[in-house]
Amino acid sequence: MDEPSWDQKELTVGQLAARSGVAVSALHFYERQNLITSRRTSGNQRRYRRDTLRRVALIRVAQRVGIPLADISAALAELPNGRTPTRQDWARLSERWRAELDERIHRLQQLRDEFAECIGCGCLTIDRCLLANPYDRLSEHGAGPRRLLES
Numbered sequence: 008m009d010e011p012s013w014d015q016k017e018l019t020v021g022q023l024a025a026r027s028g029v030a031v032s033a034l035h036f037y038e039r040q041n042l043i044t045s046r047r048t049s050g051n052q053r054r055y056r057r058d059t060l061r062r063v064a065l066i067r068v069a070q071r072v073g074i075p076l077a078d079i080s081a082a083l084a085e086l087p088n089g090r091t092p093t094r095q096d097w098a099r100l101s102e103r104w105r106a107e108l109d110e111r112i113h114r115l116q117q118l119r120d121e122f123a124e125c126i127g128c129g130c131l132t133i134d135r136c137l138l139a140n141p142y143d144r145l146s147e148h149g150a151g152p153r154r155l156l157e158s
């Protein structure tokens with residue numbers, strides 16, 4: 008493993024891959040998408056500032072919960088470019104995402120908790136549908152699982 012030492016300010020792509028757990032090919036992809044940046048040495052090798060590890064961590068976690076790359080890119084674009092972001096910079100980024108993340112959490116909780124109930128999707132296959140969506144009346148409100156979409 009090519010793990011960087013703790014006091015290294017700049018990392019090679021191999022070190023960034025080793026410490027972040029992200030494949031070199033994925034790091035190159037992130038760089039092509041302007042999610043991360045590097046400088047070139049005189050020998051044309053990439054060097055990444057150490058705070059790139061934090062950017063990569065955010066990209067990985069955000070992707071895991073299904074946030075589109077375009078949204079991740081827009082959020083990262085708000086971080087300062089020429090210096091290591093401070094805690095306040097990261098806090099601003101988190102705050103920007105709060106409403107969207109709250110909405111995602113709500114939808115995930117619905118998936119976890121409410122699928123044993125009638126969701127108002129028009130299937131009328133659950134015994135509770137008779138009470139919750141008789142004659143598929145919720146279809147008058149629009150398409151989709153109305154009880155989920157309206158909660």
Ligand code: FES
Nearest residue numbers: 125129130131136
């Ligand atoms: S679960 Fe589909 S209409 Fe009730």
